[in-house]
Amino acid sequence: MKYLFVALLGLLIGAGLAGTALYFNPFTVHTGAAPAAGDRVLRYSLPDQVLTAAVGEDAMLAGRSKTVDGLWEETIDRTAVLGLVLTDESGQPVAIASRLMAGSPSTDLLLTGVVLSDYWLVTLPGQGTLFVRSDSNVWPFLKETLLPVWLFDRPWRGPAVYRPTVGPNAGNTASVLGVAGVFEGKSGSAVERYDVTAFSPAQNSAAAVGELFVHLPEQQVAQQ
Amino acid sequence: MRALFLLGIVLGFGGTLAAAHWVPWISHQRLPSQTTVVANGGRAEQFLIRLPADRIAATDAKAGGLRSAGADSAMVLPAKFVAEPLLVEHYKVRDSTGQVVGIAARHWASGDHGMTATWSVVVPARGSLVLRAPGEKSGALDTALQRAGYTPGSVWEGTLEVALVPGGTVAGGTGDFAGLSGSYTETWKITGVDANGAMRGTIELYTVTRIP
Numbered sequence: 382m383k384y385l386f387v388a389l390l391g392l393l394i395g396a397g398l399a400g401t402a403l404y405f406n407p408f409t410v411h412t413g414a415a416p417a418a419g420d421r422v423l424r425y426s427l428p429d430q431v432l433t434a435a436v437g438e439d440a441m442l443a444g445r446s447k448t449v450d451g452l453w454e455e456t457i458d459r460t461a462v463l464g465l466v467l468t469d470e471s472g473q474p475v476a477i478a479s480r481l482m483a484g485s486p487s488t489d490l491l492l493t494g495v496v497l498s499d500y501w502l503v504t505l506p507g508q509g510t511l512f513v514r515s516d517s518n519v520w521p522f523l524k525e526t527l528l529p530v531w532l533f534d535r536p537w538r539g540p541a542v543y544r545p546t547v548g549p550n551a552g553n554t555a556s557v558l559g560v561a562g563v564f565e566g567k568s569g570s571a572v573e574r575y576d577v578t579a580f581s582p583a584q585n586s587a588a589a590v591g592e593l594f595v596h597l598p599e600q601q602v603a604q605q
Numbered sequence: 606m607r608a609l610f611l612l613g614i615v616l617g618f619g620g621t622l623a624a625a626h627w628v629p630w631i632s633h634q635r636l637p638s639q640t641t642v643v644a645n646g647g648r649a650e651q652f653l654i655r656l657p658a659d660r661i662a663a664t665d666a667k668a669g670g671l672r673s674a675g676a677d678s679a680m681v682l683p684a685k686f687v688a689e690p691l692l693v694e695h696y697k698v699r700d701s702t703g704q705v706v707g708i709a710a711r712h713w714a715s716g717d718h719g720m721t722a723t724w725s726v727v728v729p730a731r732g733s734l735v736l737r738a739p740g741e742k743s744g745a746l747d748t749a750l751q752r753a754g755y756t757p758g759s760v761w762e763g764t765l766e767v768a769l770v771p772g773g774t775v776a777g778g779t780g781d782f783a784g785l786s787g788s789y790t791e792t793w794k795i796t797g798v799d800a801n802g803a804m805r806g807t808i809e810l811y812t813v814t815r816i817p
Binding site for chain 2: 383384387388389390391392393394395396397398399400402403432433435452454455456457459460462464466473474477479481483484485486488489490491492495498500502504506507508509510512514549558560561562563565
């Protein structure tokens, strides 16, 4: 009995040490690439420019109830659907985006972090439609913002800037496919950056300003 | 005793790290793919959307007509886009047996050379499929329903089949759908409209794909 207790105590201490190591693990907090000069910038503001949000029962978005427009079926209960208005750098609406998200099986708490598969369908009326496929590591946001404040009741130390894009392209960028209109047949890359400007679990509120930096060859033509 | 304690620490530490790395923390339930082989090569797969149950949201602009009116959750467009020919719809997607397998967005908008219709279909356990086609005429479904006897504001029962996209293109895909090319059709089979404009029926996306 004594031996069993000692072995269990050792296991628990080892697991605790590993948990601490995982929490401060530098491999899972790496951020995405910085946007390049000349990229087209599409901005959104949360929650102001959210047209609609449907969240899977086993998914979670900060500041939203899990029961709102729930996607309850087991095949989609870890997904979310967002409708967003995207603005240009001057703040004028230029695009509508449907952002379909699903937890990624490539999530690895040791090496990559908590990864979301992001599928953007972005339509710029009068121009065309883009499809953006992105892997987003949300572990830095969870670790620095959500868990300390929401789980451990610590005061929020914001604002905080995140660059979640970690793939699927080499160089930690998302892949862009021109689907229709002036973008048809083109391909490129993108990165996302967002700035959490307010976060209050007590008031069930959160605010963020996000930017999607899209790099397409000959995009100057499209911008005209 | 000390050796056992140290061994416990090592096993606890290593086991937790191994679990962090090897345990599939996120896995989506996968249903068997309902694909069939077509006679001239390639594979066919049909996705269904049941109305109104599978509608998640639609934009509220006039261009949407009944497709906007029947939505429980309206996406309120900014004023700049209200007069634009623009319709964004979000749906749940089923396989040909009627099981929900994914989520989808449909964008109907003006491009540089006329209207375009694009779909992003995401099946979490398999990947995503991107579809592209020339867009239907504005109010195409409303016009077809009115020809079939529907009067706005009234209840309509019947059977109407509208080939909204008679010939579209599979523009891309990821995961299981990566590298596929092919074609698709989009057919709306409407069986009724209630007094509030909510449609009953099925949207059928029929894809034929192959690896080039």
